[in-house]
Every structure is written in structure tokens, then in C-alpha cells.
Amino acid sequence: MLLIRCPWCGDRPEVEFRHAGEAHIARPADPAMLTDAEWAGFLYERANPRGDYRERWRHIHGCGRFFNAQRHTLTDRFAGTYRPGEEPPA
Amino acid sequence: MRLATGGRIDRSRPLRFSFDGRAYTGFAGDTLASALLANGVQLIGRSFKYHRPRGILSAGAEEPNALVELDRGPGRREPNTRATMVPLTEGLVARSQNRWPSLGFDLGALAGLGAPLLPAGFYYKTFLGPGRDAWYRRWEPLIRRMAGLGRAPEAPDPDRYGNRHAHCETLVIGAGRAGIAAALAAAEAGDRVILCDEQAEPGGRLLLLPGPVPGLEALRAQPRLRILTRTTAFHYGLQNYVSLAEVLDRPDGLRERLWRVRARRVVLATGALERLLPFSGNDRPGVMLADAARAYVARWAVLPGRRAVLLAAHDSGYDAAFALQDAGAGVVAILDLRAAPPAALREAAAARGIAVRPAHGIAATRGGARVTGVLAAPLRPDGSPDAARAEALACDLVLMAGGWTPNLALFSQARGRLRWDAAADAFLPGETAEALECAGACATGRGPGLPLAAIAAGSLGARKAFVDPQNDVTTRDIALAVREGFRSIEHVKRYTTTGMATDQGKIGGMLGLAITAAARGQAIPEVGFTTFRPPYTPVSFGTLAGRHRAALFDPVRTAPTHAWAEAQGAVFEPVGQWQRARYFPRAGEDMAAAVARECLAVRNAAGLLDASTLGKVEVVGPDAAEFLERCYVNAFHGMRPGRCRYGLLLREDGFLYDDGVIARLAEDRFHLTTTTGGAARVLHLLEDYLQTEFPELRVWLTSNTEHWGVAALQGPAARAMLAPLVRGIDLAALPHMAVAEAEVAGIPAWLFRVSFTGEAGYEVNVPADRLAALWERLIAAGATPYGTEAMHVLRAEKGFIIIGQETDGTVTPEDAGLGWAIGKAKRDFIGKRSLARPEMLRPDRRQVVGLAPRDARVPEEGAQLLAGADRREAQGHVTSAYHSAALGRPIALGLLSAGRARLGETVFATRLDGVPQPLEVVSPVFWDPEGKRLHG
Structure with missing residues (x-):
């Protein structure tokens, strides 16, 4: 079980969290302006890398806040977690 | 045979036990295995496939053969227990397994005579016929009876299983010499330390030496150090999260603890495991790992045999042979597979009068249920024993010193890489991402003996030379798998099942790898390695489940009128975690009769449903309307306080996610309901958008599902029943889809005029703890309680969908006939863009329709819809089907391709009896299509 650092609450076990998919995929401001292909990309296309991955978590059984994390998908090592609007770790 | 002196047993405390009904005696400090050996019992069980006799092979957790059933009374029958790991207790009852009618005379052993018919992969080759499904109908049940291990217990387990979380700076796994040293150093440096060991006594191989275990006293003096014995680290999770199974067997009923x-930081001091040697008949009882025999002498003062032959590929075997001789056994011969055993060992043996025969092996063993002799044979140049030049040696014990495999199962679980070390002739720990160190024999091995590759090469031609004695896998099976084209070690493993028995190949796995390499003509590291997976050794379900049993397995949520419904004899059904009253049978009523009566009561008078389980969310703030406008498909800005709307929530992909009633209680306050099962995920989705997409909106979301109790009073008589209880508003002036604050039966309430039945009706929301009081007043006023089954029938008669029943994540509002709910002037809402994708506009999409059976049978929910009785391709399916009491006939809803354009057409629903049933495609609104009753 992962130990995850909620930016508000600190280190907590994984069971307190819910994964929420890839991070930094902003909802288009005006979806109607997107082509079908662009919209499909927003809906379904994700990076799924082998390596560093920026993803969202929610501390659902804690403070309830969404935040971002950078995790290595092979080792599950977290480079860090950060609040929405903050810069990811270098 | 028990020795008169020595060992770590307490001869002043004899213990009685039984095995297969015969009474025996052992001592405190014995294991079941050592006590059986002390009583001369060597035949313990039968092997999985051939039912060959099997005895005790090891002295520890790696034991593959000596699996027994322990019986401590009802619910405490435990199969597949390793006799080597069971401390002897007074009155212990053990039985052998996998034999019939008895262990000594086992009919299943006839399978051994047919062994040539049961080679590797025989499942896939032999049992192909006769006829279709022959495997499932005929062969598989037969083999299940023949093969297999112990019987699963039938009675519930009466014992308790504990669960603890612990944090420490240093966890040391394995309390041998290296583990004790690591734990002591860490504790002296100030760490909190946990030291665990699977054995009943810490010490590891130090227990082979007489006297107290060095270092143990110093450890026990450390205040921040905890020693856990009979505790197996069985799972190594990410970030040094390690699961331990502790066996307690406490008299108060606490059996095990997770x-x-x-x-x-973790220190692995898991030692090394001695390997067996592959020779013909190496599975016969009396053939034992050399170090295990040494342990039986040293720790339990037991001589496992009187006349021993040692087959050595490693120096360590000589220690065992010498220890046996010192204890009074005869050592007939030392057969050393090596051409030139170390001179010092040969001299030491000579000094003891033991003949060492270099470059010798065993061509075969003799005996039945117990070894009586071996054929000692000189080795040919290819390393195989030359049976033609063999000499028969009488013995009752054969010791195998096959060399040592560093025990790196947990290191591998920790995603550590194993690297082949040619000098050590072993895989040793390489890189790992965890804060983890290996210490002692698991890090270095125990020195090379005859190289594994040479052992393997010399065994390829042997008959019945077992690599995996529990799963009956021989060297020939592996060679056959390679010949048949299985190249990857993972495939060889699965095809032959080597290393897949309950011992997970602890003593034979490395050998199987070496034999695969030999058969492929490759070096061992070229073959690769199979991944170790948890658990390290078998863990009981009780330990994993802990307290999560029965009522604590999953929380049960009950509605405020649950106790009343129970007292009325209601039948309940689970809805998510909720228990909801399904129907309220009266004397003599079956479910159909009760549901029909409840439905008619709602249609003709008034019925009462506890709707408290619906999810409820309060949406508050100056931007609440704007937030809902962006999320739900409906328009909210123009909505006046006191009005309700049927809200639809989509996902961004345009498919229906949830529905419910949204009421505007005030300018800045909305009350929204969700489906009973959708409450948590709807709130999660709304929070996601609020926090990450629209953080500028001043809105707060609060779940208040449990705060409100909801009485749904539905039917033409509802108003007359409710009105006398209402203060503060004129009930008659409250229109359909409106809400008002009022006092009902003296209780402050939000009174909703809404309907999920098609009748005029009210949903009275009161504080949950006061619902029971309101409920009894409404029952006294003449309302008939109805359950979820009647609720389903009533809504289906009206064509109202249920999320998750009419929808399955591929249904749009238009598909469901709910396009009218969408705010057409809205620029955007969640999922709007997806509704304009070409796929969503196809005319042949599956749409919700009504289905009127042309006969009197209720269709089967989930049945496929066919265009003709003889057609095979599905055009949709039946989503709901009931008998309608109000209409006097069965009705159904379904999803049908281009359904709304096919009204009047006949389609066919598949049935389990094979004859499709004709249905007419109709409007989904069967009851009151004009909606007059809603507004009545």
C-alpha cells in the first residue's frame, strides 16, 4: 500500500485516497469549438507512460481535496504531490 | 527414534497426540513432524497426481510433502498444514490427506502405475473426449476427486483473528545469526525494531548448536525491540509495507494476527534453503534434506533413521552425516557427486570409518512406503549414474545435500532484481527501489558445491526423479515440455506445474530452472527467472479477513423505518449497502400477491414508501444555480424558489450518469437527490468539477443523505390523508413539482410534491430520527406500506427509467426518451459536446421502448431482443419486466435499436427454455399516458 502525501493533511495510507486519472487535462473552455477528433482526444486519450506520470488523487476519506502528484509508474515512487495551481516538481 | 539426551525439548512434559487415529507421545518443544519421526512414522501423505507415498522432507516452512489435516473440533479442522511448522500440543489430532481408503493402502496409487499416461500437460492432451464438454462433465470431477489436497472445513470458524498496524525504523525478517546481529545493531542505535521469525523459537540455524542462542539475551534486554515468533512475513508491499502473519493459538480464542x-528500513535475513537432488526414486519416505536430518538430531533429539546414506553435492552434507553418526546412527556411505570432494572432509570421514565414494550417484532407491536401500553407482562422463555398475546398499535414510539457494522470495516481491553470481552458483540480490538490505546467507549464499548446471545435466535421463515432489513433476516432465516447444521458463512452469505447489518451489524451483537450462542447452541466467509472488507461505483466510466477517464484512445501512418494517415481517433486499424493504407480505401472501396488493393500493388509494435511502446533496452559495447549470443538462437560472425539476447528470462522454429531483429551496440553496446507489459517485463528480474546473464559483456541497428521512405518500387519496397533518401551507395549492416548508404531524418538514409512481403524491422530508413517528401517523391515516418491488412496478408502468437498469453507461438522454429535459438554449454542460458526435446521432441507436408481451408470460430481464423468432443477432435487450396488477398483464421496458420508430412491430425476447417470446413494441408509458393523475 502506497503512502501518499496529501498537500493539506500529510502522509496517509493509500486507502484514504481515490485515484482520479491523469493530471493537467483542462476541460476546454468552449467545447463546441472543438472538432470531433479534438473532443475525442480530450475524452479518451491519455499518456499512460512508463516512467514519470502526473496524476490526480483525491483525499476522499480525509479532507476531500483533489491534488496532483508525480509518480513513477514502474517504481511507484512519488517525486512529490502539489496543490491545484502549483507547479509540479522539477 | 528418540535419543536419551540432547535437543531443545522438555522431557519432563510429555504430550499425547494422535495421527490417523493411532495414539503417540511426544514432548513439549516438538513439532508434529519431529514427534512423528520420534515414533518411527515416516509415511505422512500421498502426492497430488500419482498418489505416491510421501514422508517428511524438511524441518521447516519449505516442507512440500508432510501436509496433514489438524482437527481441533467443529469449525477448527485445518487442511494442508505443514507438520514441520506445527508445535506439538496436548491432545493434538492429525490426519493424513489425499488417500483412500487408508494411507498405507491407497487405491489412488494405481495412478502411479499409469504414470506414463500422465506426463506434463496431460490435462490438455488426454481428456479431450468423448463428446463436447467431456472435460467438464466427466474428467474434471473425476480428477478433482483423485487429486487434490485436504478437505476444506465446512463449519464456520469460531476463532477470532486479530489485526495490528505497526511502525518501526527497522524491521528484521528472520531471526538467525544475521537477523539477530542486525536487530541488535539497530536497537542499539536507537531504532524501534521488530524482529520476526516463522519458527516457534528464534535462532534459525543457531538452534542446531547446543545451549542458548548467542545474542538473544542481549536482544531481550532492548526496550524498543519486539520479537515476534511463529510470525511469517508473507507479503512485501511498496514503500516497505510488510504484512506478517502471527500464529498465536491463544486459549482465549485469538488464533492468528495480521x-x-x-x-x-527492512533487513532481510531470510537465510538459504537446501535443495533436493534429482535421482530416481528421490521421493520415497526416508529420503530427506541433509540439513533437516541434522536439525532433527540437534533440536529435537530424534534419529530419523538408523542406517544413512549421504548423497552430497555440497560440503554441508558432511556435517549432517557426522552429526547423525555422533548421535548413534550408522553412516553406510557418503556418495559424493563431485569428482574431488575436499580432502579435509574425506579425511574427517575416513577418521570416522565412513567410506566416501567420489563421482558417485544414486541410480535408484529401493523400498515401498519407506526406503530400504539405494543403488550406488559411479557417474558416467555426462554425470548420470551408471546403473550397470551399481552396488546395492541397504539403508533406511537417504540424506540429500544438494547445495543452497539464497531465500530471496521477499526480495523479489519488493521488486528487487536478482542477478546471477557465477562464483556463488546462485542468484543473489541486485538492485531494489526499496530501503532494503539483505544480510547473511540470503545475501551471499552458503558457498558453492557441485554447480547446479552439472547436477541438472546428470539427471535428465533419470526415471521418476522428482523436482517438485508435491505436484509430481519430474526431470523428464521438464525435458518433455522443452521438447514440445515451451521455451520461456514461465511457460515451462505453467505447463509442468513445477514450483506451483503450496511450497512454491522452495526446495526444487532452482533445480527446475537448471534442468530447463540443461534441456535447452543454455546457461542458467539465459533462461531467466520466475517472479516470486505473495504469499511467501500459505496464509489462512481467517488471518486475511480478520474482524471483517459477518455483519462487519461490509457495513449495513438501514432506513429510519427499518425496525418498524422488520416488525411487520417485511422482506428486505440489499441496495448497495442499504437494506430496503422489498415487500410487506400479509398472512398467506406470496411475493407476487403482496406486490400486486401494494401496487393496487397506490393506484386506488395511497401507499407509503420509505425513500430515505435516496442520496441527498445540499448545494449552497451565491453561485449555486450557475454551478448546477454547468453540471446538469437542465436549465436552472430561471427556476423560482419552491420549484422542483427532474435533473439529469451526464458524464463528459454524453452518457447518463445519474438522475434525481432538484429543488430550489431558496435563491442560493438547492436540494438535489441522487439514486440510492449513486450518492457517493455523484458527490465525487460534482466535487471534482467544483474544485478543479470551476474553482471560481462560490458553492459548497454537503451530503445530507442520512439527515433527512423521507416518507413517499403516493396515490389518489394521498392529499386527503396528509392534509389533516399539515400546518403552515395550503396543501391543495401546492402544484406538481413544487416544494414548501411546513409542519407535518408537528415535525418541521420540507414537503415535496413529486411522483415516481404516476399518481399524485408527496415526499415528506423530516429529520431522520423523527420519520418513524410521522410514518406511524400516516399508517394510522390509512396508507398502505409498499416496498421497492412495488415501487419498481409502478414506475415501469409509467415508463420512468432507473439508472443502471434502463441505462448501462451507453445510453444518452435522447436514447432514454429524456431529450426534453435538456436546456436547449444552454451553451454548455457536462457531456453536451459529446451529444453532437456522429455516433450519438445515428438513427439505429438503442432506444428505450415499452414491450407488450403477446402472451401472459413476464419476459426475462436481460433477455436479448431479436427481429424474428429464428434470428440470432441481438437488436437490444429487455431491461425491466413485471406483471402489472393495474393493467392485468405483463409489461416490459427494453433498449431496442431504432426502437421509437418501430412502434407496433413484433420483436422476440430470448428465453432460457429456448423458444423466443413475441412482444409488441409500444410506448414505454403504459399507465395514464396523458399524465392527468399526476396533477389530480
């Missing part, structure tokens, strides 16, 4: 330890 520890979940988060350690800053």
Missing part, C-alpha cells in the same frame, strides 16, 4: 508494518 500485522501490517510500515518500516523505514
Whole structure:
């Protein structure tokens, strides 16, 4: 079980969290302006890398806040977690 | 045979026990295995496939053969227990397994005579016919009876299983010499330390030496150090999260305990495991690992045999042979597979009068249920024993010193890489991402003997030379798998099942790898390695489940009128975690009769449903309307306080996610309901958008599902029943889809005029703890309680969908006939863009329709819809089907391709009896299509 650092609450076990998919995929401001292909990309296309991955978590059984994390998908090592609007770790 | 002196047993405390009904005696400090050996019992069980006799092979957790059933009374029958790991207790009852009618005379052993018919992969080759499904109908049940291990217990387990979380700076796994040293150093440096060991006594191989275990006293003096014995680290999770299974067997009923330890640093001191040697008949009882025999002498003062032959590929075997001789056994011969055993060992043996025969092996063993002799044979140049030049040696014990495999199962679980070390002739720990160190024999091995590759090469031609004695896998099976084209070690493993028995190949796995390499003509590291997976050794379900049993397995949520419904004899059904009253049978009523009566009561008078389980969310703030406008498909800005709307929530992909009633209680306050099962995920989705997409909106979301109790009073008589209880508003002036604050039966309430039945009706929301009081007043006023089954029938008669029943994540509002709910002037809402994708506009999409059976049978929910009785391709399916009491006939809803354009057409629903049933495609609104009753 992962130990995850909620930016508000600190280190907590994984069971307190819910994964929420890839991070930094902003909802288009005006979806109607997107082509079908662009919209499909927003809906379904994700990076799924082998390596560093920026993803969202929610501390659902804690403070309830969404935040971002950078995790290595092979080792599950977290480079860090950060609040929405903050810069990811270098 | 028990020795008169020595060992770590307490001869002043004799213990009685039984095995297969015969009474025996052992001593405190014995294991079941050592006590059986002390009583001369060597035949313990039968092998999985051939039912060959099997005895005790090891002295520890790696034991593959000596599996027994322990019986401590009802619910405490435990199969597949390793006799080597069971401390002897007074009155212990053990039985052998996998034999019939008895262990000594086992009919299943006839399978051994047919062994040539049961080679590797025989499942896939032999049992192909006769006829279709022959495997499932005929062969598989037969083999299940023949093969297999112990019987699963039938009665519930009366014991308790504990669970603890622990944190420490250093977790040391294995309390041998290296583990004790690591734990002591860490404790002296100030760490909190947990030291665990699977054995009943810490010490590891130090227990082979007489006297107290060095270092143990110093450890026990450390205040921040905890020693856990009979505790197996069986799972190594990410970030040093290690699971330990502790066996307690406490008299108060606490049987085992699961520890979940988060350690800053882990030291693996898991030692090395001695390997068996592959020769013909190496599975006969009396053939034993050399170090195990030494342990039985040293720790339990037991001589496992009187006349021993040692087959050595490693120096360590000589220690065992010498120890046996010192204890009074005869050592007939030392057969050393090596051409030139170390001179010092040969001299030591000579000094003891033991003949060492270099470059010798065993061509075969003799005996039945117990070894009586071996054929000692000189080795040919290819390393195989030359049976033609063999000499028969009488013995009752054969010791195998096959060399040592570093025990790196947990290191591998920790995603550590194993690297082949040619000098050590072993895989040793390489890189790992965890804060983890290996110490002692698991890090270095125990020195090379005859190289594994040479052992393997010399065994390829042997008959019945077992590599995996529990799963009956021989060297020839592996060679056959390679010949048949299985190249990857993972495939060889699965095809032959080597290393897949309950011992997970602890003593034979490395050998199987070496034999695969030999058969492929490759070096061992070229073959690769199979991944170790948890658990390290078998863990009982009780330990994993802990307290999560029965009522604590999953929380049960009950509605405010649950106790009343129980007292009325209601039948309940689970809805998510909720228990909801399904129907309220009266004397003599079956479910159909009760549901029909409840439905008619709602249609003709008034019925009462506890709707408290619906999810409820309060949406508050100056931007509440704007937030809902962006999320739900409906328009909210123009909505006046006091009005309700049927809200639809989509996902961004345009498919229906949830529905419910949204009421505007005030300018800045909305009350929205969700489906009973959708409450948590709807709130999660709304929070996601609020926090991450629209953080500028001043809105707060609060779940208040449990705060409100909801009485749904539905039917033409509802108003007359409710009105006398209402203060503060004029009930008659409250229109359909409106809400008002009022006092009902003296209780402050939000009174909703809404309907999920098609009748005029009210949903009275009161504080949950006061619902029961309101409920009894409404029952006294003449309302008939109805359950979820009647609720389903009533809504289906009206064509109202249920999320998750009419929808399955591929249904749009238009598909469901709910396009009218969408705010057409809205620029955007969640999922709007997806509704304009070409796929969503196809005319042949599956749409919700009504289905009127042309006969009197209720269709089967989930049945496929066919265009003709003889057609095979599905055009949709039946989503709901009931008998309608109000209409006097069965009705159904379904999803049908281009359904709304096919009204009047006949389609066919598949049936389990094979004859499709004709249905007419109709409007989904069967009852009151004009909606007059809603507004009545």
C-alpha cells in the first residue's frame, strides 16, 4: 500500500485516497469549438507512460481535496504531490 | 527414534497426540513432524497426481510433502498444514490427506502405475473426449476427486483473528545469526525494531548448536525491540509495507494476527534453503534434506533413521552425516557427486570409518512406503549414474545435500532484481527501489558445491526423479515440455506445474530452472527467472479477513423505518449497502400477491414508501444555480424558489450518469437527490468539477443523505390523508413539482410534491430520527406500506427509467426518451459536446421502448431482443419486466435499436427454455399516458 502525501493533511495510507486519472487535462473552455477528433482526444486519450506520470488523487476519506502528484509508474515512487495551481516538481 | 539426551525439548512434559487415529507421545518443544519421526512414522501423505507415498522432507516452512489435516473440533479442522511448522500440543489430532481408503493402502496409487499416461500437460492432451464438454462433465470431477489436497472445513470458524498496524525504523525478517546481529545493531542505535521469525523459537540455524542462542539475551534486554515468533512475513508491499502473519493459538480464542508494518528500513535475513537432488526414486519416505536430518538430531533429539546414506553435492552434507553418526546412527556411505570432494572432509570421514565414494550417484532407491536401500553407482562422463555398475546398499535414510539457494522470495516481491553470481552458483540480490538490505546467507549464499548446471545435466535421463515432489513433476516432465516447444521458463512452469505447489518451489524451483537450462542447452541466467509472488507461505483466510466477517464484512445501512418494517415481517433486499424493504407480505401472501396488493393500493388509494435511502446533496452559495447549470443538462437560472425539476447528470462522454429531483429551496440553496446507489459517485463528480474546473464559483456541497428521512405518500387519496397533518401551507395549492416548508404531524418538514409512481403524491422530508413517528401517523391515516418491488412496478408502468437498469453507461438522454429535459438554449454542460458526435446521432441507436408481451408470460430481464423468432443477432435487450396488477398483464421496458420508430412491430425476447417470446413494441408509458393523475 502506497503512502501518499496529501498537500493539506500529510502522509496517509493509500486507502484514504481515490485515484482520479491523469493530471493537467483542462476541460476546454468552449467545447463546441472543438472538432470531433479534438473532443475525442480530450475524452479518451491519455499518456499512460512508463516512467514519470502526473496524476490526480483525491483525499476522499480525509479532507476531500483533489491534488496532483508525480509518480513513477514502474517504481511507484512519488517525486512529490502539489496543490491545484502549483507547479509540479522539477 | 528418540535419543536419551540432547535437543531443545522438555522431557519432563510429555504430550499425547494422535495421527490417523493411532495414539503417540511426544514432548513439549516438538513439532508434529519431529514427534512423528520420534515414533518411527515416516509415511505422512500421498502426492497430488500419482498418489505416491510421501514422508517428511524438511524441518521447516519449505516442507512440500508432510501436509496433514489438524482437527481441533467443529469449525477448527485445518487442511494442508505443514507438520514441520506445527508445535506439538496436548491432545493434538492429525490426519493424513489425499488417500483412500487408508494411507498405507491407497487405491489412488494405481495412478502411479499409469504414470506414463500422465506426463506434463496431460490435462490438455488426454481428456479431450468423448463428446463436447467431456472435460467438464466427466474428467474434471473425476480428477478433482483423485487429486487434490485436504478437505476444506465446512463449519464456520469460531476463532477470532486479530489485526495490528505497526511502525518501526527497522524491521528484521528472520531471526538467525544475521537477523539477530542486525536487530541488535539497530536497537542499539536507537531504532524501534521488530524482529520476526516463522519458527516457534528464534535462532534459525543457531538452534542446531547446543545451549542458548548467542545474542538473544542481549536482544531481550532492548526496550524498543519486539520479537515476534511463529510470525511469517508473507507479503512485501511498496514503500516497505510488510504484512506478517502471527500464529498465536491463544486459549482465549485469538488464533492468528495480521500485522501490517510500515518500516523505514527492512533487513532481510531470510537465510538459504537446501535443495533436493534429482535421482530416481528421490521421493520415497526416508529420503530427506541433509540439513533437516541434522536439525532433527540437534533440536529435537530424534534419529530419523538408523542406517544413512549421504548423497552430497555440497560440503554441508558432511556435517549432517557426522552429526547423525555422533548421535548413534550408522553412516553406510557418503556418495559424493563431485569428482574431488575436499580432502579435509574425506579425511574427517575416513577418521570416522565412513567410506566416501567420489563421482558417485544414486541410480535408484529401493523400498515401498519407506526406503530400504539405494543403488550406488559411479557417474558416467555426462554425470548420470551408471546403473550397470551399481552396488546395492541397504539403508533406511537417504540424506540429500544438494547445495543452497539464497531465500530471496521477499526480495523479489519488493521488486528487487536478482542477478546471477557465477562464483556463488546462485542468484543473489541486485538492485531494489526499496530501503532494503539483505544480510547473511540470503545475501551471499552458503558457498558453492557441485554447480547446479552439472547436477541438472546428470539427471535428465533419470526415471521418476522428482523436482517438485508435491505436484509430481519430474526431470523428464521438464525435458518433455522443452521438447514440445515451451521455451520461456514461465511457460515451462505453467505447463509442468513445477514450483506451483503450496511450497512454491522452495526446495526444487532452482533445480527446475537448471534442468530447463540443461534441456535447452543454455546457461542458467539465459533462461531467466520466475517472479516470486505473495504469499511467501500459505496464509489462512481467517488471518486475511480478520474482524471483517459477518455483519462487519461490509457495513449495513438501514432506513429510519427499518425496525418498524422488520416488525411487520417485511422482506428486505440489499441496495448497495442499504437494506430496503422489498415487500410487506400479509398472512398467506406470496411475493407476487403482496406486490400486486401494494401496487393496487397506490393506484386506488395511497401507499407509503420509505425513500430515505435516496442520496441527498445540499448545494449552497451565491453561485449555486450557475454551478448546477454547468453540471446538469437542465436549465436552472430561471427556476423560482419552491420549484422542483427532474435533473439529469451526464458524464463528459454524453452518457447518463445519474438522475434525481432538484429543488430550489431558496435563491442560493438547492436540494438535489441522487439514486440510492449513486450518492457517493455523484458527490465525487460534482466535487471534482467544483474544485478543479470551476474553482471560481462560490458553492459548497454537503451530503445530507442520512439527515433527512423521507416518507413517499403516493396515490389518489394521498392529499386527503396528509392534509389533516399539515400546518403552515395550503396543501391543495401546492402544484406538481413544487416544494414548501411546513409542519407535518408537528415535525418541521420540507414537503415535496413529486411522483415516481404516476399518481399524485408527496415526499415528506423530516429529520431522520423523527420519520418513524410521522410514518406511524400516516399508517394510522390509512396508507398502505409498499416496498421497492412495488415501487419498481409502478414506475415501469409509467415508463420512468432507473439508472443502471434502463441505462448501462451507453445510453444518452435522447436514447432514454429524456431529450426534453435538456436546456436547449444552454451553451454548455457536462457531456453536451459529446451529444453532437456522429455516433450519438445515428438513427439505429438503442432506444428505450415499452414491450407488450403477446402472451401472459413476464419476459426475462436481460433477455436479448431479436427481429424474428429464428434470428440470432441481438437488436437490444429487455431491461425491466413485471406483471402489472393495474393493467392485468405483463409489461416490459427494453433498449431496442431504432426502437421509437418501430412502434407496433413484433420483436422476440430470448428465453432460457429456448423458444423466443413475441412482444409488441409500444410506448414505454403504459399507465395514464396523458399524465392527468399526476396533477389530480
